[in-house]
Amino acid sequence: MPGNTLKRRCIWLFVGGLTLLPGFAAVAADELVVYSGRSDKFVKPVVEAFSAKTGIKVVLHTAESTALLNKLRLEGAKTPADVFISNDAGNLQVGSDMGLFKPLPKEIGDVIPANYRAADNSWIGLSARARVLVVNKNNADAMAIKSVWDIADPKWKGKLGVTSATNESFIAGMTVYLQSWGEAKTKQWLAGIKDNAEGRVFSKHSAIVSDVAAGKLAVGLVNHYYIFRHLAEHPDAPVAILLPDQGEGAMGVAWNVAGAAVPKNSAKAEQAQQLMAFFVSAEGQRMFAEANSEYPTREGVPAADEVPAAGSYRVAPVPMAELGKQRNATVDLIESAGMP
Amino acid sequence: MNSQPSATVGRVNLPRPNFLALSALLVVLMAAIPLLFVIHSSGQLGSEQWARLWSARVVSLLFNTLSLAVLVAIGCFVLGVSCAWFVTRRDFPGRTLAVWLLVLPLTIPTYVFAHIYTELLKHDGWLGSVWHGIFGADTPTPDLSNVWGCAFILALAGFSYVFLLVRGALQQSTLAMDEAARIHGAAPWQVFLRVNLPMLRPAIAAGLAVVTLHVLSDFGAVSMLRYQTFTLSIYSQMSSRFDYQGAAGLSLILVSLSLSFLLIERFFRQRQRYYATGYRRERALKVARGWERWVIWSWLGLVTVLAFVLPVSWMIVWSWEAWRLGDIGNEFWGYAFNSGLVSFIAATLAVILALPVGLYHTKRQNFLSHSFVQLSNVGFVLPGPVVALGIIVFVLSGFMQQSMPWLYGSFAALVMAVVIRFLPLAVQSQEAAMQQLKPSIEQAGRVLGAGPLENLWRVTIPMIRGGMISAWVLVFIDVLKELPATLILRPIGFDTLPVRIWIEASEEMLKLAAPAALVLVVGTFPAIWVMMRGEKT
Numbered sequence: 001m002p003g004n005t006l007k008r009r010c011i012w013l014f015v016g017g018l019t020l021l022p023g024f025a026a027v028a029a030d031e032l033v034v035y036s037g038r039s040d041k042f043v044k045p046v047v048e049a050f051s052a053k054t055g056i057k058v059v060l061h062t063a064e065s066t067a068l069l070n071k072l073r074l075e076g077a078k079t080p081a082d083v084f085i086s087n088d089a090g091n092l093q094v095g096s097d098m099g100l101f102k103p104l105p106k107e108i109g110d111v112i113p114a115n116y117r118a119a120d121n122s123w124i125g126l127s128a129r130a131r132v133l134v135v136n137k138n139n140a141d142a143m144a145i146k147s148v149w150d151i152a153d154p155k156w157k158g159k160l161g162v163t164s165a166t167n168e169s170f171i172a173g174m175t176v177y178l179q180s181w182g183e184a185k186t187k188q189w190l191a192g193i194k195d196n197a198e199g200r201v202f203s204k205h206s207a208i209v210s211d212v213a214a215g216k217l218a219v220g221l222v223n224h225y226y227i228f229r230h231l232a233e234h235p236d237a238p239v240a241i242l243l244p245d246q247g248e249g250a251m252g253v254a255w256n257v258a259g260a261a262v263p264k265n266s267a268k269a270e271q272a273q274q275l276m277a278f279f280v281s282a283e284g285q286r287m288f289a290e291a292n293s294e295y296p297t298r299e300g301v302p303a304a305d306e307v308p309a310a311g312s313y314r315v316a317p318v319p320m321a322e323l324g325k326q327r328n329a330t331v332d333l334i335e336s337a338g339m340p
Numbered sequence: 341m342n343s344q345p346s347a348t349v350g351r352v353n354l355p356r357p358n359f360l361a362l363s364a365l366l367v368v369l370m371a372a373i374p375l376l377f378v379i380h381s382s383g384q385l386g387s388e389q390w391a392r393l394w395s396a397r398v399v400s401l402l403f404n405t406l407s408l409a410v411l412v413a414i415g416c417f418v419l420g421v422s423c424a425w426f427v428t429r430r431d432f433p434g435r436t437l438a439v440w441l442l443v444l445p446l447t448i449p450t451y452v453f454a455h456i457y458t459e460l461l462k463h464d465g466w467l468g469s470v471w472h473g474i475f476g477a478d479t480p481t482p483d484l485s486n487v488w489g490c491a492f493i494l495a496l497a498g499f500s501y502v503f504l505l506v507r508g509a510l511q512q513s514t515l516a517m518d519e520a521a522r523i524h525g526a527a528p529w530q531v532f533l534r535v536n537l538p539m540l541r542p543a544i545a546a547g548l549a550v551v552t553l554h555v556l557s558d559f560g561a562v563s564m565l566r567y568q569t570f571t572l573s574i575y576s577q578m579s580s581r582f583d584y585q586g587a588a589g590l591s592l593i594l595v596s597l598s599l600s601f602l603l604i605e606r607f608f609r610q611r612q613r614y615y616a617t618g619y620r621r622e623r624a625l626k627v628a629r630g631w632e633r634w635v636i637w638s639w640l641g642l643v644t645v646l647a648f649v650l651p652v653s654w655m656i657v658w659s660w661e662a663w664r665l666g667d668i669g670n671e672f673w674g675y676a677f678n679s680g681l682v683s684f685i686a687a688t689l690a691v692i693l694a695l696p697v698g699l700y701h702t703k704r705q706n707f708l709s710h711s712f713v714q715l716s717n718v719g720f721v722l723p724g725p726v727v728a729l730g731i732i733v734f735v736l737s738g739f740m741q742q743s744m745p746w747l748y749g750s751f752a753a754l755v756m757a758v759v760i761r762f763l764p765l766a767v768q769s770q771e772a773a774m775q776q777l778k779p780s781i782e783q784a785g786r787v788l789g790a791g792p793l794e795n796l797w798r799v800t801i802p803m804i805r806g807g808m809i810s811a812w813v814l815v816f817i818d819v820l821k822e823l824p825a826t827l828i829l830r831p832i833g834f835d836t837l838p839v840r841i842w843i844e845a846s847e848e849m850l851k852l853a854a855p856a857a858l859v860l861v862v863g864t865f866p867a868i869w870v871m872m873r874g875e876k877t
Binding site for chain 2 (some may be wrong): 070
C-alpha cells in the first residue's frame with residue numbers, strides 16, 4: 001500500500017530527527033562564540049577579516065542586545081559566549097555592573113579614549129553615533145533650529161518625528177539631556193515632545209528621515225547614519241543633518257557607542273582578547289565605521305567622508321558609562337511622563 | 341444530534357486508566373514548567389512591589405490588552421464567518437482558489453504583517469500613494485501604532501482560524517435544516533441568523549478562542565507597532581530592566597485572565613456535544629447568480645488582497661531585488677532547513693503528547709481531566725519570552741544540570757519550549773475530533789476482542805485521523821512562525837527564518853527580510869495542502 005510506505009517513511013524521518021536532538025548543541029570546540037546585538041551586516045565583515053587573518057573561526061549568535069545580556073546573566077558559568085557585542089553603551093555598563101565581564105588588558109583598552117569605555121576596561125566602545133536632528137532643507141524655520149530643546153516648541157506640533165521612548169538610542173540621548181538640564185527641565189521638554197508628536201511615535205528612524213524628506217515633517221530626532229543611509233539611496237532628497245547645541249557653553253551633541261566585552265566565564269578568553277584587539281586595531285576600526293557611516297572610537301581613524309568630522313563640532317562630555325548607570329533613572333522619568 | 345451526559349458512557353471501556361492518566365499527568369507536568377516558574381518568581385514579590393506594579397501598569401495594560409482582543413475578535417468573526425458562509429453555501433467560479441487564499445494568511449507571521457503594512461502605508465509606499473491619490477496629498481496616511489492598527493494587522497493574520505473552523509462546521513451541518521427553514525418561508529439571511537449561526541456557535545467559539553489566545557500572547561506585531569499590551573510590557577520588564585519578578589507578576593495576571601477566558605469558552609461549548617452520524621447527504625451547492633458572484637468576489641477579493649495577495653506581492657518584489665543583488669546565499673537555505681526541522685519534529689511530538697491528554701479527558705470528563713486540559717494550555721497563554729525564560733531556569737537548575745547537563749543550549753531545549761507553547765493547539769483539535777467519536781464504535785472494537793492498545797491503534801487513531809492531521813499542521817505552522825522563544829533558546833549558530841527576518845528587520849534592513857518571509861510562506865504550502873486534503877477524506 002502506498003499509504004503505508006509513506007507512513008513508514010514519516011516515522012523513520014521523525015525517529016532520525018529525534019536522534020539528532022542532543023547532538024545539535026555542538027559548536028565546534030575551536031570556534032569563538034560571539035553574542036552579537038548588532039546586525040550581521042555590520043559585524044560579519046570585521047569578523048570574517050579576523051578569521052582570515054588568524055585562522056580562528058567565529059560563530060555569530062545574533063539577537064537583541066538586551067535579550068543577550070539577560071541570557072548571559074542567566075547562563076552564568078555555563079555560558080558558551082566568548083565575546084558580547086552590544087549596540088548600546090547602556091547595556092554594556094549594566095552588564096559590567098552585574099559583574100558579567102572580565103576586564104581587558106590595558107594594551108587593548110587604552111587604545112580607546114577613556115570616555116568611550118568602562119573605567120576598568122570591562123567593556124570598550126567600538127563605533128560611535130551622534131544623536132542629531134534631520135531637517136527639511138526647504139524649511140527655513142527648521143534649518144534655523146539651534147538646540148534639541150527647541151523641538152519641544154509648540155510651533156512644531158504635528159511636524160516633529162521622534163521614535164518611541166523605548167528605543168535604546170532615544171533613552172541614551174535622554175540620559176545626556178538629563179545630565180545637562182536636570183529633572184524638571186527634561187520633564188518639561190518631554191511633555192513638549194509628546195504634544196508635538198501628537199501621539200504618533202515612529203518605530204523606525206528611517207521612517208522619520210523619509211517623512212522629513214517628503215516634507216510631511218519638518219524636523220526629526222535621529223542617529224546621524226540614518227540620514228546618510230537615506231541619502232545614499234536618494235541622493236537628491238532635500239534633507240540635511242543639523243548638529244544641535246553648538247557654540248560656547250552649549251550642551252553639545254549626544255553620542256552613544258556600540259561596543260564589546262569578554263564575558264567573565266568565557267572558556268576561550270585568550271582568543272576572545274585577540275578578537276577584541278583586532279576590533280580596536282586601525283584596520284578593524286575602519287571596517288566597523290565604514291559598514292554604517294559611524295565614527296571609529298580610536299583616535300586618528302577617520303569616519304566616512306560624508307559624515308561631519310569628529311572634533312569639528314562639540315560633543316556632550318558625558319562618559320559613555322553614565323548611559324548605563326543612569327538608565328533606570330531615565331526610564332523612570334520617561335514612564336512618569338507617559339511618553340509612548 | 342443529541343447531547344449526552346458522557347461520564348457514564350466513557351467509563352465502560354477505559355483502557356488501563358492508570359497508564360493513560362499517568363501519561364497525561366507527565367505531559368501536563370512538562371507543560372506546566374513555565375507556569376511553575378511564574379508562580380515561583382512572582383511569589384517572591386513583596387506586597388509593596390505588587391502594589392507598585394498594580395498602580396503603575398496593570399489597569400492601563402488591562403484596558404489596552406482587552407480592547408485589542410475584543411476588536412480583533414470582532415474583526416475575525418466578521419471576516420471568518422462571512423467568507424466561510426460564501427464558500428460553503430454558494431458555488432461560484434474560483435471557489436477552490438478562494439478557499440486557498442483565505443487559509444494562506446496563516447503562513448504570514450504577525451510581525452511580518454506589521455512590517456509590510458508599515459512599509460506599504462508610508463507616503464511613498466504602494467498603499468500610501470493610493471491613499472494620497474484618493475484623499476489628497478495633505479491627508480496623512482493611517483498610523484498603525486495604535487489599537488486600531490494593531491487590531492487590523494492581527495485580524496488579518498488570524499481570521500483564517502475562524503474561517504477554517506466555521507467552514508468545517510458548515511460543511512458538516514446538513515443542508516436539510518437550511519431547506520426546512522426556507523420552505524417555511526425564511527429569507528436566506530434569516531436562515532443564516534437563526535439556523536446556521538446558532539449551530540455554528542461551538543465552531544465560532546473555538547475559532548475565536550484560538551484567535552484571542554494568539555492576541556493575548558502576541559509578541560511580534562505589538563512590539564513592531566509599539567502597542568503596550570501585557571506581553572510587550574512583560575518583555576520590556578524582563579529585558580531592559582532585568583526585573584524577572586515583575587515580569588512574572590504581570591505574567592501571572594495575564595495567565596489568570598487567559599485561563600478564565602478559556603473556562604468561559606469551555607462552559608459555552610460544553611453544553612453542546614455533537615456526534616457525527618457518519619451519514620451526510622451530498623448535494624450540489626447552489627450556483628451563485630450573476631449579481632451574487634459580483635458581491636461574493638468583491639468581498640472575498642478585498643479580504644484576500646489585503647490578507648495575502650498584497651503582502652506576498654511585496655515579498656516577491658523585494659525578494660527579486662535581493663536575488664538580483666546577490667544577497668541570497670547558501671546560508672539562507674540553511675536557515676530554511678533549520679526552520680523546517682524544528683517545526684517537523686515539534687509538530688510530531690506535540691501531536692503524540694497531546695494524545696493522552698485529549699483521550700483521558702474525552703473518556704473521563706471529570707474535574708481532574710478538565711484540570712489537565714486547562715494546564716496544558718499554559719504554554720499558549722504565557723508570552724513566548726516567559727516560556728523561554730522558564731525553560732532556561734528549569735534546564736539550568738541544579739537537578740537538571742546533574743541529570744541532563746547536555747540539555748542546555750541544545751536543540752532539545754528549543755524543541756521542548758516550542759512544544760510547550762503550541763501543545764494546546766494539538767490538544768484542542770484532537771479533542772474536538774475525539775468528541776465526535778461515538779463511544780459505541782470503540783466498545784464494538786473491545787467486544788470484538790481488541791486490547792486497549794490495539795483498539796487505540798486500529799480504531800481510535802484512524803477515526804480521529806483528520807483531527808490529528810489538522811493538529812499537526814496547526815502546530816507546524818505556528819512553530820515555523822515562532823519568534824520569541826526561538827530567539828532566546830536556539831542553539832549557538834542555529835538560525836531559523838523568523839530569527840533572520842527579525843534580525844534584518846530590527847536593524848531597519850527590512851528589505852533583506854523579504855526573501856525569508858517568502859520562503860516561510862512557500863514552505864507552509866505543503867502543510868496546508870495536507871490539511872485541506874485530509875479534510876476531504
